[in-house]
Structure formats: structure tokens, C-alpha cells
Amino acid sequence: MNGTAFPRLDPSILADNGDALKFCSTCAFSQACLAQGMDKAALMDLHMLVEHVGPLHAGEHVFREGDAFEAIAAVRAGTVKTYTIDRDGHEHVLGFHLPGEVIGLNAIDGDRYPCNAVALDTAMLCRFSFPKISVLAARLPGLQQHLFRLMSRDIGTATLLAGDWTADQRMAAFVLGLSRRLAARGFSPDRFQLTMARTDIANYLRLAPETVSRVLKRFQDEGLLKIDRREVELSGRERLQELAAPILRS
Amino acid sequence: MNGTAFPRLDPSILADNGDALKFCSTCAFSQACLAQGMDKAALMDLHMLVEHVGPLHAGEHVFREGDAFEAIAAVRAGTVKTYTIDRDGHEHVLGFHLPGEVIGLNAIDGDRYPCNAVALDTAMLCRFSFPKISVLAARLPGLQQHLFRLMSRDIGTATLLAGDWTADQRMAAFVLGLSRRLAARGFSPDRFQLTMARTDIANYLRLAPETVSRVLKRFQDEGLLKIDRREVELSGRERLQELAAPILRS
DNA sequence: CGCAGTGTTGACCAGCATCAATCCGTGTGG
DNA sequence: CCACACGGATTGATGCTGGTCAACACTGCG
Incomplete structure (x- = not known):
């Protein structure tokens, strides 16, 4: 500390x-x-x-x-x-x-x-x-x-x-954004570790930690990604991109 | 156009x-x-x-x-x-x-x-x-x-x-911010014209136009400001500053 | 006068926050 | 080795802020 x-x-x-x-x-x-x-x-x-x-x-x-x-x-x-x-x-x-x-x-x-x-x-x-x-x-x-x-x-x-996006859009943009930035540094874009706590993600996306948890769970249920503790694997990149498109402008 | x-x-x-x-x-x-x-x-x-x-x-x-x-x-x-x-x-x-x-x-x-x-x-x-x-x-x-x-x-x-502020905080910060920036240019900080439509303010603050309307109304009822069409007069600067403090960091 | 654009007001509703309980992985001490 | 405690994460129940939809008012203008 x-x-x-x-x-x-x-x-x-x-x-x-x-x-x-x-x-x-x-x-x-x-x-x-x-x-x-x-x-x-x-x-x-x-x-x-x-x-x-x-x-x-x-x-x-x-x-x-x-x-x-x-x-x-x-x-x-x-x-x-x-x-x-x-x-x-x-x-x-x-x-x-x-x-x-x-x-x-x-x-x-x-x-x-x-x-x-x-x-x-x-x-x-x-x-x-x-x-x-x-x-x-x-x-x-x-x-x-x-x-x-x-x-x-x-x-x-x-x-x-700063835009007024939904929790799903923000979460998708966050995960995809990480994926892309990691890929640009030569890391795997489909499988990586979250180095931050759920609380940190929540404070970054201006959501409650509980919401982060729930959205990730739903994403997993819908097959967009697999998440175990801090390990993430993107399995539904297309759908994530659809969600994040207005934020990432791509 | x-x-x-x-x-x-x-x-x-x-x-x-x-x-x-x-x-x-x-x-x-x-x-x-x-x-x-x-x-x-x-x-x-x-x-x-x-x-x-x-x-x-x-x-x-x-x-x-x-x-x-x-x-x-x-x-x-x-x-x-x-x-x-x-x-x-x-x-x-x-x-x-x-x-x-x-x-x-x-x-x-x-x-x-x-x-x-x-x-x-x-x-x-x-x-x-x-x-x-x-x-x-x-x-x-x-x-x-x-x-x-x-x-x-x-x-x-x-x-x-980008922070997750309430409608009141955002509105207060917006009005106060305008006031200060105008004052810095030599205009009156207490009485000025809004050059933008309510819809523009709403889209800036990520609120609905109806919310902008309501918050301004309430601010007026509470004596924080007087507003007539696009003319604004700040009458409760202290209270506005309290509201906006976490956003404007002052 | 009538129309259009802008703003206001009211009723209702949804998304997300909040609160509270529980779970789980990890570390700690007996 | 197990019992326990702790922090982070999850899950569920409930409520509130602010969005949405709809109607209406005001103003300016042709």
C-alpha cells in the first residue's frame, strides 16, 4: 500500500x-x-x-x-x-x-x-x-x-x-477493448487474465460490482465468453462486437 | 444545415x-x-x-x-x-x-x-x-x-x-461550469444566455430532455437559479457549488 | 390564423443500484 | 490435517432514479 x-x-x-x-x-x-x-x-x-x-x-x-x-x-x-x-x-x-x-x-x-x-x-x-x-x-x-x-x-x-451506454454495451466494449489492446502487444486476443478485481471493473464502467457479476454471468450463459475466476475466453466475438460497436466505433 | x-x-x-x-x-x-x-x-x-x-x-x-x-x-x-x-x-x-x-x-x-x-x-x-x-x-x-x-x-x-453522477450534480456542474468559463472571458457569471437547446444539454449530460427540464424547474423552485426560456440567472451559487463539487473538483 | 419547433408536464416503467445473505478460494493457526 | 476466518464474488429481493411515451403549452413565423 x-x-x-x-x-x-x-x-x-x-x-x-x-x-x-x-x-x-x-x-x-x-x-x-x-x-x-x-x-x-x-x-x-x-x-x-x-x-x-x-x-x-x-x-x-x-x-x-x-x-x-x-x-x-x-x-x-x-x-x-x-x-x-x-x-x-x-x-x-x-x-x-x-x-x-x-x-x-x-x-x-x-x-x-x-x-x-x-x-x-x-x-x-x-x-x-x-x-x-x-x-x-x-x-x-x-x-x-x-x-x-x-x-x-x-x-x-x-x-x-462518457456516453450513456447500457451495462451490456459497456461490458462488451471493455472485454473487447482489452482483447484488442492485448493482441496489439502480441498476446492472445481470445484468452487472457483479468488483472483487475470486479470492483475495479465496476468503478471503471460506472456500474455496481453486482451488475458486473451478473452481466458476465449472462454473457457466459449466452455463449459470448467463458469466465472462470479471472480467466477469460472469448467465444462469441461477433456478438460482442455488435454490442460494443457504438462505443468502439468499429 | x-x-x-x-x-x-x-x-x-x-x-x-x-x-x-x-x-x-x-x-x-x-x-x-x-x-x-x-x-x-x-x-x-x-x-x-x-x-x-x-x-x-x-x-x-x-x-x-x-x-x-x-x-x-x-x-x-x-x-x-x-x-x-x-x-x-x-x-x-x-x-x-x-x-x-x-x-x-x-x-x-x-x-x-x-x-x-x-x-x-x-x-x-x-x-x-x-x-x-x-x-x-x-x-x-x-x-x-x-x-x-x-x-x-x-x-x-x-x-x-464520464463519472456516474446524478442528474442534479451534472446539471449543477454544467451551469456552474458555463458561468465560470464565461466569467473568465469577461462576461457576467450570474446572468447569461444558454446558446444551446434543452435537447443539446440533455445529449451533453447524457440525460433525457425531459429530465433537463424537470431538474431546471426544481432548481428554480429551490431558488438555485432563475430561468426564463434561455436566460439564466444564478441565485444560489453556494448550493450549486456543493452539488457540483465532486465533478468540478473544487 | 394555423403550423412547426421547442419546451414542459404527467403517468408509467425499466434498468440498474442497493441491501443482505451466501458461496467459494485462500491463507492461517492450532 | 482440519477448522476457521477473511475478502472477493455471486445471487436474490426490493426500490429508486431517470428514461419513455404521450399530451399539451408556448413562441415565433409564414
Whole structure:
């Protein structure tokens, strides 16, 4: 619970610079920058300012609401949940962040993080000082473009979730969304583990945990998926897609 | 209804360049950039790439979903509504944009606008070619920072609206939010016109129009505000703030 | 005047939340 | 090894918020 806010670089990685680079080059953030037209030299610059964070264990925080904002971070492994607690004590889950995804972008406007970020399982991250990456982005058009796109995408997904969809639509979109994002990282799209509790899913989809339970049960009864504890297997992808279509816009 | 997509520069403004500059310098976008540390020369560069759009009349579109994305735009006068139509034909209002606010940021990720933008009353805009402003942003740290902040802020407001709030909370947050944004532009915070129809408010807050009507009525009965047709007067700001507090985080 | 668009009001209903009880997998201690 | 407790998940009963449907009022306009 009382994880240190943004732990510093693991010394064992610092020790061997060559290793650190090789390590980081697997980071999807770098990959995306490359695809965005950055050359090798530029990528090297990016690697110069990255700090490897972790491994964090389930329940340890990456940052907390109110912490001074200094850096964004890319998830390299594991799952990170971002959330806030409103004044009635209710948790609002802003998102679940898989490997390759970036957290902290909503903190840029303001000098403090507006939410908490916690590891749901063992997680590794790359930390990018925001002032530094801004300066670098001015030199590297590909990086600037990549950041713009990431933020733009976040606006889009946030507004999609904001729509007034039924519990079934939300649930279908959630499962399908996970499936697609996992597939994009090379994991199986049809069979995966939920790294978050039912309560977390409920707080993310703005449903009661009981509703999450019931909808999943019904989906199983109707053959859309098989679920055992946290293990999910998609068996009725078409029907799920029909349900989720208006949300995922596909 | 059938407004041209992103009408070109009004020739009467082009005619007198000095006038155009004076005109644009009132633009809140420029103001904000100045505040962000840009100098006069930089501002001049920014003015070089701006195109003035409008006046657009109520119902004319700035852009439509699926149009090629080329530019973001700052509202200079009037109100612009952004919205999408889902496959069931239901309208989802993404936002109402007042003078000084920027639209199109959610289009950067992707080569097409993901939503429509329509003028609710007579509106004027400044259009910024996105490729051009990107290049400029790389030269002007203040501009880059400003863009980052704008997008970050949009992520935040989108996620706030996504929460599961009651009709009363949403309505209070909506009215108070308008009041504050208008106040920031120098308009009266206690007395203003709603430029949008009840249906638009409903589609924005994910409520039925009937609910909007009823909640406003009740707010009036309880002395929180006076409303006559589209004219609003806030009379119980404290109580509204209480209601909206968890949403507006203030 | 009559019509159309927008807004309001009322009656009814459905979806989901809430509350409460129970189940189940896991860890713990005797 | 078993008994027990605990947290998360499930299931059932009930109620409330807000949606839906329908009728009507108001305003502006041809």
C-alpha cells in the first residue's frame, strides 16, 4: 500500500548501460517513436533521458494524487490502474494501462497529478521527465507528433466512455477493448487474465460490482465468453462486437 | 444545415493585414500563448499562419465527421457544439466551446475528424493548420507547452464528465461550469444566455430532455437559479457549488 | 390564423443500484 | 490435517432514479 512515489532507477540496470538500452528498446514507446519517423540517433537521445522504474508489486503506487508532476511514464510490463477518490469516498477508475501505454498525460495541465496510479500486478515502467521530453520533442518532430497523438487518443477514449451506454454495451466494449489492446502487444486476443478485481471493473464502467457479476454471468450463459475466476475466453466475438460497436466505433 | 466544411478566409479581412492582426490579437489563444512565455516576434509568427473563419451562422458546420483533418481552430466569438451521431441515430454532444476555446484536438490522432462541429449562434473562429502549427511549436516552447496543456485539460474534463453522477450534480456542474468559463472571458457569471437547446444539454449530460427540464424547474423552485426560456440567472451559487463539487473538483 | 419547433408536464416503467445473505478460494493457526 | 476466518464474488429481493411515451403549452413565423 505505502509504495514510494515514483521510485528511482533500479541500480542494477544503471550498471550496464548497453543492457539498459537493449532493455528499453523493447519499450513500445520507443517503437512507436521509430514508426513516427524518428531515426536511430534520435532514439538514442530519448534513451538518455529515460529512467527505468520497478519492478513494482501489486498495490504499490507509481504516483499519487497531489504529487508534484514531473514525469510521464510508459508501462513496460504489468497493468497500472489510474483512479481518483471523490469526496464521498467513492473510487473512480480512469483507466487500466497495459504495456506500451502511457500514463500521466492528464497531469500536464497543472503542476500536480490529478489521480493515483497503482500497479495491479508486478509492473515495470519507463519514466520520462516531462520538461526534458518537451525539450527533446522540440528537436524531434516525430516525438512531438507522437505525444500529440497519444494525448489526442486519450481525449477520444475518454469521451467514448462518457456516453450513456447500457451495462451490456459497456461490458462488451471493455472485454473487447482489452482483447484488442492485448493482441496489439502480441498476446492472445481470445484468452487472457483479468488483472483487475470486479470492483475495479465496476468503478471503471460506472456500474455496481453486482451488475458486473451478473452481466458476465449472462454473457457466459449466452455463449459470448467463458469466465472462470479471472480467466477469460472469448467465444462469441461477433456478438460482442455488435454490442460494443457504438462505443468502439468499429 | 449544409454549411461548407471549414470555409476559407473571409476576403474582407485579408484585405487589410494590419486590421487582421489587430483583430486576431484579441484572440484568447494568442493571449494564452503570450502568458505561456512567448514573445512578440513569436506571436507574429503565429499570426502568420492563422486563418480567420466566419462569421458562421447558427447551424453552419465548421467541420464534419469524416472530413480530412488539417487544422485545429480557436473559437473567437459565439458557441460551437461538437457532437457525433451513433449508429442508432442518437446524438452525443462532446462539448460546447466558448470564445477562447480550441476545437479539433481530438482529431490529431487519425487523419479525419471524429466528430462534427456546428455553430450554435453567429460564430467566428481562427483556423490553425495543424502541420504548420506543429512546426512552429517545435520552434516556440511556449506554443508547444500551450498545446500540451490544452490537450491535457481536455483529457481531464472528458474523464470528469464520464463519472456516474446524478442528474442534479451534472446539471449543477454544467451551469456552474458555463458561468465560470464565461466569467473568465469577461462576461457576467450570474446572468447569461444558454446558446444551446434543452435537447443539446440533455445529449451533453447524457440525460433525457425531459429530465433537463424537470431538474431546471426544481432548481428554480429551490431558488438555485432563475430561468426564463434561455436566460439564466444564478441565485444560489453556494448550493450549486456543493452539488457540483465532486465533478468540478473544487 | 394555423403550423412547426421547442419546451414542459404527467403517468408509467425499466434498468440498474442497493441491501443482505451466501458461496467459494485462500491463507492461517492450532 | 482440519477448522476457521477473511475478502472477493455471486445471487436474490426490493426500490429508486431517470428514461419513455404521450399530451399539451408556448413562441415565433409564414
